[in-house]
Structure formats: C-alpha cells, structure tokens
Amino acid sequence: MPEQLFFTIEVILNGLMAGVLYSLVALGFVLIYKASGIFNYAQGVMALFAAMTLVGIMEGRIPFAHLINAILGTKIHHFGWHVNAVLALILTMGVMLLLAWLVQKVIFKHLVNQEGIILFMATIGLAYFLEGVGDLMWGGDIKMLDVGIPQGLNLWIDETTYNMFDYGFFIDNLDIYATVIAAILVFVLVGFSQYTKQGRAMRAVADDHQAALSVGVSLNFIWIMVWTLAGFVALVAGIVWGTKSGVQFSLSLIALKALPVLMLGGFTSIPGAIVGGLIIGVGEKLFEFAVGPLIGGATENWFAYVLALLFLVFRPQGLFGEKIIERV
Amino acid sequence: MFKKTILAALSSIMFAGPALAELVVPWFAYRTGAYAPSGIPLVDGINDYFTMVNERDGGIGGVPVRVLECETGYNTEKSVECYESTKAEGSLVYQPMSTGVTYQLIPKATADGIALHTLGYGRTSAANGRVFSNVFNYPANYWTAASVAVNHLLAENGGSISGKKVTLVYHNSAYGKEPIRVLEMLADKHGFEFNAIPVDHPGQEQKSQWLQIRREKPDYVLMWGWGVMNSVAINEAANIRFPMENFIGVWWSGSENDVLPAGMRADGYKALALNAPGTDYGIYDELKANVWDKGLTAGAGDQIGSVLYNRALYMAFLTHMAIEKAQEVTGVADISQADMIKGMEALEITDAMMAENGLAGFAPSFKVTCEDHGGSGLGAVQQWDASAKTWNLITDFIEPDMGMIAPLIKEDSEAFAKENNIAMRC
Numbered sequence: 034m035p036e037q038l039f040f041t042i043e044v045i046l047n048g049l050m051a052g053v054l055y056s057l058v059a060l061g062f063v064l065i066y067k068a069s070g071i072f073n074y075a076q077g078v079m080a081l082f083a084a085m086t087l088v089g090i091m092e093g094r095i096p097f098a099h100l101i102n103a104i105l106g107t108k109i110h111h112f113g114w115h116v117n118a119v120l121a122l123i124l125t126m127g128v129m130l131l132l133a134w135l136v137q138k139v140i141f142k143h144l145v146n147q148e149g150i151i152l153f154m155a156t157i158g159l160a161y162f163l164e165g166v167g168d169l170m171w172g173g174d175i176k177m178l179d180v181g182i183p184q185g186l187n188l189w190i191d192e193t194t195y196n197m198f199d200y201g202f203f204i205d206n207l208d209i210y211a212t213v214i215a216a217i218l219v220f221v222l223v224g225f226s227q228y229t230k231q232g233r234a235m236r237a238v239a240d241d242h243q244a245a246l247s248v249g250v251s252l253n254f255i256w257i258m259v260w261t262l263a264g265f266v267a268l269v270a271g272i273v274w275g276t277k278s279g280v281q282f283s284l285s286l287i288a289l290k291a292l293p294v295l296m297l298g299g300f301t302s303i304p305g306a307i308v309g310g311l312i313i314g315v316g317e318k319l320f321e322f323a324v325g326p327l328i329g330g331a332t333e334n335w336f337a338y339v340l341a342l343l344f345l346v347f348r349p350q351g352l353f354g355e356k357i358i359e360r361v
Numbered sequence: 362m363f364k365k366t367i368l369a370a371l372s373s374i375m376f377a378g379p380a381l382a383e384l385v386v387p388w389f390a391y392r393t394g395a396y397a398p399s400g401i402p403l404v405d406g407i408n409d410y411f412t413m414v415n416e417r418d419g420g421i422g423g424v425p426v427r428v429l430e431c432e433t434g435y436n437t438e439k440s441v442e443c444y445e446s447t448k449a450e451g452s453l454v455y456q457p458m459s460t461g462v463t464y465q466l467i468p469k470a471t472a473d474g475i476a477l478h479t480l481g482y483g484r485t486s487a488a489n490g491r492v493f494s495n496v497f498n499y500p501a502n503y504w505t506a507a508s509v510a511v512n513h514l515l516a517e518n519g520g521s522i523s524g525k526k527v528t529l530v531y532h533n534s535a536y537g538k539e540p541i542r543v544l545e546m547l548a549d550k551h552g553f554e555f556n557a558i559p560v561d562h563p564g565q566e567q568k569s570q571w572l573q574i575r576r577e578k579p580d581y582v583l584m585w586g587w588g589v590m591n592s593v594a595i596n597e598a599a600n601i602r603f604p605m606e607n608f609i610g611v612w613w614s615g616s617e618n619d620v621l622p623a624g625m626r627a628d629g630y631k632a633l634a635l636n637a638p639g640t641d642y643g644i645y646d647e648l649k650a651n652v653w654d655k656g657l658t659a660g661a662g663d664q665i666g667s668v669l670y671n672r673a674l675y676m677a678f679l680t681h682m683a684i685e686k687a688q689e690v691t692g693v694a695d696i697s698q699a700d701m702i703k704g705m706e707a708l709e710i711t712d713a714m715m716a717e718n719g720l721a722g723f724a725p726s727f728k729v730t731c732e733d734h735g736g737s738g739l740g741a742v743q744q745w746d747a748s749a750k751t752w753n754l755i756t757d758f759i760e761p762d763m764g765m766i767a768p769l770i771k772e773d774s775e776a777f778a779k780e781n782n783i784a785m786r787c
Contacts, residue, residue, distance in 0.1 A: 040576055047568050054566075099661050106656070110663075164393075172661065173397040175592065175618045185600045185626070203575055205568075205600050274565070277596060279622030283395045283563045283589035290566065321569040331533040331559035333569060 039200040044322045045315055050208035052314020053215045057273060058291035059298065059306040060218065061266040066300045068239045068259040071141070071152045075160035077288025079132075079264060082167045084271030084280045086128050088176040090121040096170045118180045122268075129264030137257045145252070164285065176280040180272055182210045211273045215307070218269060222262070222303055231258060239301075289334075293341035299354025308352060316340045382695035384421060384684055386411065386677075387429040387452040389443055389462070392660075394434035395563055396588045398618045399669055401660060403458065404430060406673025408659030409652050413644075414681060416651040421684045422694040437461050444469065453701040454478050454680060460536035463487075463496075468781075471495045476702045478683075480676050481506070481612055481635050485539055488735025489774035490706065491785045497705050499679075499736030500727045501761075503585070504769065506611050506633055507540035508761035509740035510583055511547045513609070516756075523552035526579040530570060530586065530594055533559035537585045540611075544583070546765060564590025571597035584610040591619035599626035605745075606631065612740070615752070616668040620745045628747035631755070633740045636675045636724040638752035640666040643719025644674060668743075668752055675724060683708050706731050725758045731787035735770070738763060 058080065065073045073079075089096065093112040102108055116124070140155050183206040195201035226232035237245040238255045246252055271280070274287050290313075298309025317333040317340070325332045344352065388407050391400030411426040420426055429450060431443035440462040444455060454476040457463050463483035470477045477496045479487070485504045487496040501509075514522050529544060531537030541557050548555035556577070558570045564586065571594075574582060582603065586594055591614045598608050606629045610619070615632020645666075652658055653665070664670045687696045687704020696704065708729040715721055727737035739758040746753055778785065 040572075044569070044572060047572060051566060051568055102661070108662075168393070168397070172663075173392065173401055174663070175398045175622060177622055177624065179624070184596070186602055203572065203601060278565060278589050278593045279618075281395075281398055281589060281592075281618075282393075283565055286395065286563055287565060318569050322573075325569070329559065330570075331561040333566065334561045 036200060039198060039202075041319075041322070043202050044318050046202065046204060047208070048315035048318030049311055050204065050212060050314070051318060052294075052311040053208070053212045053307075054270075054273060054310075055287075055290045055294045055313055056307045056310030057211065057215050057218070057266070057270040058287050059294040059310055060215075060222070060303065061263040061270065062288075062291055062295055063298075063300060063303055063306045064222070064263045064266065065259055067303075068235050069141075069152075069256055070149055071156060072149070072300070073263065074153060074156040074288075075163055076263065076267060076291070077285040078160045078163045078167070079129075079267035080271040080274065080287060081280070081282065081284040082132075082163050082271075083125060083129055083264060083268035084178060084275040084284060085167050085171045085176065087121055087125040087180075087268065087272065088178050088275075088280050089171040090124050091116050091118060091180075092176075094171060099172060100169055122180070125268055126265060129268060130261045133257050133260030133264050136260050137253065141256060142253065160285075164282075168282075173282070176275075178272065178275040178280050180276070182207055182272070182276050184276065207273070207276060214269060214273065218266065219303060219307055222266075225262075226303075231255075235259060290337070293337040295351070296338075296341035297344045297351055299351030301355050302351070302353030305351060305353030313337045313340060382424050383427045383451075384424050384696070385427050385429050385447075385451045385453060386680055387431065387443070387447045387450075387455055389433045389440050389456070389458055390430045391433050391435040391458075393432065394436070396435040399588060399616065400435060400458075402616075402664035402667045402669035403673045403676075405658075405660040405662075405664045406670040407677050409648055409665075410674050410677035410681070412657050412659070413648050413651045416655065416657065417647065421681060422688040424694045426684075433462075435459065437465060441465050441469075448473055448475060451698065453684065453696065453698060454705070456480065456676060456680075457483070460484070460539065461534060464535060467493070467496055473698075474702070475698045476705055478676075478680070478705070480672075480679065482536065486770045486773035486777065488733065488770050490730065490732050490734040491787050492774040492778040492783055493734060494786060495702060497729065497734040499708075499729050499734060500710075500724065501635055501738045501740055502735060503536075503539040503611070504543045504766045505735075505738030505761035505763075506740055507543045507583075508547065508766060509633060509738075509742075509759045510609050510611075511544070511551065512759050512762065513742050513756060514581055515551065516759075521551075522580075525553045525581065526577065527553050527555050527581045527583065528574055528577065528579040529555070529557040529583045530567075530574070531557060531559055531584070532564065532586050532590055533561045536587065536613075540583075540585055543766065543769065546769075547762070550762075550765065560586070560590055560594070562590075563588055564593055567593050567597050570594075571601050571603075574598075574603065575601040581607045581609065584608070584614045586610065586614045586619075591616075592622040595620060595627050595630055596623045598630075599623050605629035609633065609742070612672075615743060615745075617750070617752075618669075620747070621750070625747045627745055630745045631742055632745075632752075634668075634743040634752075634754060635740060636671055637722065637741070637754055638668050638671060638743055642723055643721070644678075644723075645719070647719055671723075675720075678718060678720060679708075679710070681718075682710060682714065705729060706734075738766070 061076045093114045098110045187204045187206050190204045191201040234250045294309040294313050298305030317336045320336045321332050390404040415425050433439040456478050460482050463479050479498045485502040487493040487498050610632040612633045612635050620627035683705045686708050687700045690703050691700045711726050725739045738761040741758045742756040743752045744755045
C-alpha cells in the first residue's frame with residue numbers, strides 16, 4: 034500500500050485518540066446538564082483547578098502561600114513533604130467534593146427555578162471566581178504533573194507496524210492511556226446511572242425535578258453528587274491534558290474543544306460525548322491533513338465548529354441528544 | 362459642618378505643594394490569563410530593577426522612577442485601554458510586550474509623541490528611524506533572529522545547508538508570521554528547502570503539525586511560539602523523537618516555562634538569546650543588597666534568575682540608560698516624553714556601560730541613531746540542560762545577514778511611509 038494511505042490511517046488513528054481527549058472534557062458538561070439543565074461554563078476551569086490542586090498537594094505546597102506571605106510578611110511556600118500520587122488524588126477528590134458542596138450551598142441553592150440563562154450566567158461567575166482562587170491558592174506558574182502516565186511514541190506499535198507494512202505508526206502512549214481511562218470512566222458513569230439507587234435518583238431528577246421531589250428524592254443531594262462527579266471528570270481531564278502541556282492557565286481553554294463535541298453528540302448523552310469527540314477528532318485531523326496545506330493550515334480550531342454546525346442543521350438536538358417537543 | 366469644610370479647604374491649600382517630579386515607566390503587565398507564567402517574571406524583573414535604582418541611587422539623575430503597572434491579561438483591547446489611560450501621566454516609553462499591540466499602538470504613539478520600545482518583537486521594519494520616528498526595536502528583531510538561526514545552522518554544517526530541510530512551526534498570528542519572508546529569502550540564498558506550519562492560539566493541541574513533521578523528516582525545526590504552544594511543541598517533538606539539538610526556538614520560545622513540562626525529554630533543546638541566562642552577574646549582588654534583603658521584592662520573589670526575569674532586567678537597563686542619555690542631551694532631570702525620544706535616538710550601549718552596571722558580558726554593545734532604531738541585531742544560541750535545569754549559552758553573539766535584511770527593512774518601511782504619507786526624516 035502507498036505511504037500516503039498509511040499516513041491517512043495514522044492521521045485517523047491519532048484523530049480518534051485526540052477525540053477521546055475532547056470527550057473527557059465534554060463528559061463533565063454532559064453530567065451537569067443532564068441532571069440539572071445547567072450549561073456549566075466553568076467546566077474547563079474546574080479541570081484546571083483540579084489539576085492545580087493535585088500538583089499542589091503532591092508537591093506539598095502551602096495553599097494561599099503568596100497571600101499569607103504578603104499579609105504576614107513570612108516566606109513560607111512548602112510544607113517540606115511530598116505526597117504520593119494516589120493519596121494526592123484522593124485528597125484532590127475530597128477538595129472537588131467540598132467545591133461541589135460549596136457551589137450548591139452558595140450559588141445554586143438560591144437559584145432553584147430560575148431561568149436557564151441565569152444559571153448559565155452563575156457558572157460564568159463561578160469560572161472567573163475559580164480562576165482567581167486557583168491562582169491565589171497555588172500560584173500562576175507552570176506546574177509539572179507526573180502521576181506516572183507514560184508519554185511518547187509507543188515502540189511496540191511502531192515496530193510491529195513497521196515490520197508488517199514497512200511503515201511505523203505513531204501512537205502516543207499518553208493517548209492510549211487516555212483512551213483506556215475514558216472507556217473505564219464511561220462504563221463507570223453509565224453503570225452508576227443505570228444500576229445504583231443514587232444513579233436512578235439522578236436520572237429521575239434529570240427527567241422531572243418536581244416529580245422526583247414528590248417521591249422523596251433530595252434535589253440538594255443529587256445536585257451536590259452531580260457537581261462532585263463533574264469535578265472528578267474534570268480532575269481526570271486535567272490530569273491527562275496537564276501531563277501533556279504542564280498545568281497552566283491554558284488548560285481551562287480546553288473547554289473550547291468540548292463545545293463542538295457537545296453540539297454534535299448532544300448535551301444529554303454520555304455515549305454522545307464519546308462519539309461526538311471521536312467524530313470531531315477524526316474530522317479536524319483529516320481536514321487539516323487533506324485541505325489544510327491548500328488554505329494555509331491551522332484549520333482545526335474552526336473546522337470543529339463548522340462540522341458541529343453542519344450536524345446541527347440536520348439534527349438540532351445533536352446525534353444522541355433528547356428531542357425536545359414543546360406544546361404551545 | 363461649615364467650619365469643618367472651611368478647615369478642610371484651608372488645610373488642603375496649606376499643605377498642598379508642587380507635585381513631586383518622577384520618571385514614569387509604564388508596564389503592560391499580565392499576571393493573569395493564559396500567558397501569566399511569562400508575564401509574571403517580566404513584570405517582577407522590571408519592578409525589581411527600578412526599585413534597585415531608586416533605593417541605591419535615589420532614582421535616575423535624582424528623580425525617582427515610578428513603574429506604572431497596568432494589568433492587561435495579554436489582551437490587545439485592554440492593552441490599548443491601558444495606553445489611553447496612562448499616557449497622560451507622563452509615561453516616557455511604552456513596551457507593549459506583544460506584536461499585535463505594537464501594531465495597534467504605532468499610529469497612536471506617533472500621534473501622541475510618545476516612544477515605543479519593542480525589544481526583540483513588534484514590527485521589524487520599525488528599525489528604520491527615518492520612517493518610524495517614535496518606534497525603537499533595538500537591539501534585535503525577528504528578521505535578524507531568523508538570520509541568526511540560519512547562520513547558526515550554517516556554522517554547524519561547515520558553511521553549507523544546501524539541500525537540508527528546515528521547517529518553521531509558528532504561532533498563527535502577526536508575531537509568528539514575521540520571520541517567514543526572511544526565511545524564504547534565506548532558503549533561496551543558501552539552497553535549503555523551507556516550509557512553514559502554523560499553530561492556532563493557544564496551541565494546546567498540535568498533533569497534526571507534528572505528524573506532518575514526522576512524515577516530512579526535516580533536518581531542523583525552528584519555532585516562533587509563545588505560551589503553552591512552546592511547551593506542547595517541545596513535548597510533541599520529544600514524542601516523535603525529533604532530535605532536540607536540531608530544534609531551535611526564537612527568544613520568546615526559550616524560557617524555563619517552555620522546557621520544564623517536558624522534563625528530561627527537553628534536554629538539548631535550543632533557543633536564541635538576546636542576553637545571557639543565569640545569575641552570575643554583578644547586578645544580582647546589587648539587587649540582593651537593595652531589593653531582596655530589604656523585603657522589597659516584586660511579586661512572590663520566585664522568578665529571580667529565570668530567562669524572562671533576566672530579559673526584563675535587560676529591558677529595564679536599556680530604559681534606564683535611555684533616560685540618562687535624555688537627561689544628558691537635554692540637561693533636564695525630569696525629562697518629558699519628547700526628551701525620552703531624543704535620549705533613545707542618541708543611545709549607545711558600550712561594554713564599559715554594561716560592566717559599570719553589573720552586566721559585563723550580559724549582552725552585546727550597540728548604537729542607536731536617528732536613521733537606525735534597530736541596534737546590532739546580534740543574537741546567541743542557548744541550550745537547555747534538563748538535568749541541571751539550566752540554560753547555557755553555547756555560542757558567541759552571532760551577526761545576522763544585514764546585507765539581506767537592511768534592504769528589506771528599507772523597502773517595507775518606505776512602503777508604509779508612502780501608504781501613510783509620512784515624510785522621511787534624518
């Protein structure tokens with residue numbers, strides 16, 4: 034087979050892997066939207082905040098050290114210890130749980146029955162607040178994140194494909210791990226929502242708040258649970274993306290990559306987030322490969338949105354989204 | 362109530378004196394936003410330098426310096442707002458720290474009679490002082506940077522890179538596109554094959570670009586990147602096992618922020634340098650005695666000695682010298698905005714001046730004239746040692762191919778002058 038064909042296959046495989054990374058971010062949006070109807074603008078910042086907290090805990094950084102030093106004139110930065118990645122992960126999940134509780138108690142508890150746009154605006158406020166608090170807590174420097182996920186060319190795939198086709202395929206180890214993590218995450222989330230009492234309660238709330246309340250489901254509890262789950266998903270996305278580029282502010286911008294995925298896959302479907310991510314990933318990589326050089330390149334950012342818009346023309350609710358029929 | 366009002370009015374008349382003279386140096390800071398990791402060492406360095414000058418010398422020529430920080434978040438609109446809101450405070454020279462902002466401010470600053478200094482960035486053809494009366498881009502610019510990088514490759518290859526493949530990975534913005542024209546001309550001159558691959562802001566995902574590079578197998582990759590684009594590119598280069606010693610970034614792609622996320626895999630990566638890295642300079646003793654030991658450090662004090670902190674010290678030093686020169690030329694200590702332009706146009710940085718200010722060997726000497734606002738154009742190459750986590754200069758300061766670049770600057774600037782009805786000066 035000609036080299037051009039192998040390269041196309043390589044582009045498609047890498048597009049699929051990139052799509053999985055986009056899906057990881059999109060999943061957090063879906064969880065919250067599905068259960069509460071809130072489009073969480075802060076999801077990208079939550080990924081940043083979670084990753085910053087993880088690195089901060091691992092490195093034994095003192096939270097708000099800059100603020101403490103500025104007020105008290107001290108020069109403290111570190112506790113002087115390093116925390117094991119697994120323990121740090123558990124502690125970070127605790128922080129995300131606390132954050133979910135605070136978000137519910139301080140913001141959304143007071144906004145029950147408000148219009149969707151009001152809730153959306155509240156999440157914009159939350160995003161800016163978290164951005165500032167994250168910087169204040171852990172500093173604005175670029176942080177290295179190493180939780181043991183390997184990076185770089187997978188030698189086995191490279192050698193095997195080279196021996197078979199005389200063309201070594203490039204697949205990043207990090208992308209393989211991300212794919213496995215995303216697959217586990219989807220199975221866990223789907224299993225949780227289908228087969229556990231809390232999961233069924235979450236689906237009941239998603240279907241009808243008032244009906245769920247009338248049968249004794251605690252809206253408060255469910256929303257805290259959903260924000261916590263979204264926080265955990267944000268943590269996973271933050272770890273994968275943070276391992277690639279270091280933990281820095283730009284991590285919050287990965288939400289921009291999730292938007293076309295949501296438009297395409299639907300805002301309410303977990304499988305939709307995965308399929309949407311894969312289509313966007315492959316679509317943008319193939320377009321960049323085939324058409325990019327003819328029109329100056331750097332097409333990926335806008336092409337993802339064009340692709341999503343094309344799908345919207347034919348399926349406004351996205352591929353897997355719920356069709357909303359309103360009678361007037 | 363009436364008595365109190367009268368008393369307050371009288372007090373204000375009695376105690377109000379003439380405004381104290383000060384030299385205002387505005388700074389577009391970005392301690393927040395996507396580029397904060399690069400903005401923080403720059404603003405900390407500027408503040409620390411002028412705190413040192415104020416503490417040690419009581420200012421410049423006896424007039425204290427006030428650094429006027431305006432937070433922009435590296436946003437062009439906010440930067441222009443910062444310019445508009447601070448220009449009336451006697452701001453002597455604006456250093457926009459962004460090529461996009463520079464393009465916005467050139468007509469405004471020219472109309473307002475205020476100097477712009479774009480060290481190692483901005484509009485390259487602004488080096489022609491006959492057209493750009495208020496804009497200075499000494500000591501080097503993107504075109505000289507491209508030429509320095511190619512000259513380094515020539516030196517590494519015994520004077521010939523004919524038949525080699527060179528790829529430019531660039532930030533898809535005015536900044537990233539600046540070197541393309543010169544690199545194309547250098548490719549024609551030296552017979553190397555050149556292609557350019559853009560990366561959109563912010564550059565978090567670059568898989569396509571590096572798959573293309575893996576396929577085309579260039580001998581060298583040059584990078585004009587900024588922010589997260591740099592660290593992702595270095596990571597992706599390591600992923601495809603591109604040899605790091607053949608990967609060279611411009612001076613805005615060569616800080617600790619860019620290489621640390623890749624860990625040991627970034628070992629050997631190279632970048633151009635306008636000034637030397639490290640802390641082995643007399644100025645660091647002065648900063649310690651006059652700033653850090655007194656608890657006057659800007660920010661958290663955790664940027665000291667980084668590449669961008671050193672860059673900021675260099676910028677501040679050049680501003681300091683230009684103010685001194687303006688005071689010397691005009692005979693006035695509390696100089697005006699117009700005086701500052703005169704000082705910058707008469708600026709000559711000698712090795713003796715560098716040594717006197719604790720910066721011996723830190724950067725090359727150069728001279729600014731009314732015609733030439735661009736300086737020497739010299740640049741060195743530094744290399745990252747991942748195990749020691751240090752940058753080391755591996756070359757002397759290299760001459761650019763001014764025989765090629767000077768006519769380009771003339772052509773581009775004169776076209777700008779024609780378009781905007783600007784009369785040639787000098």
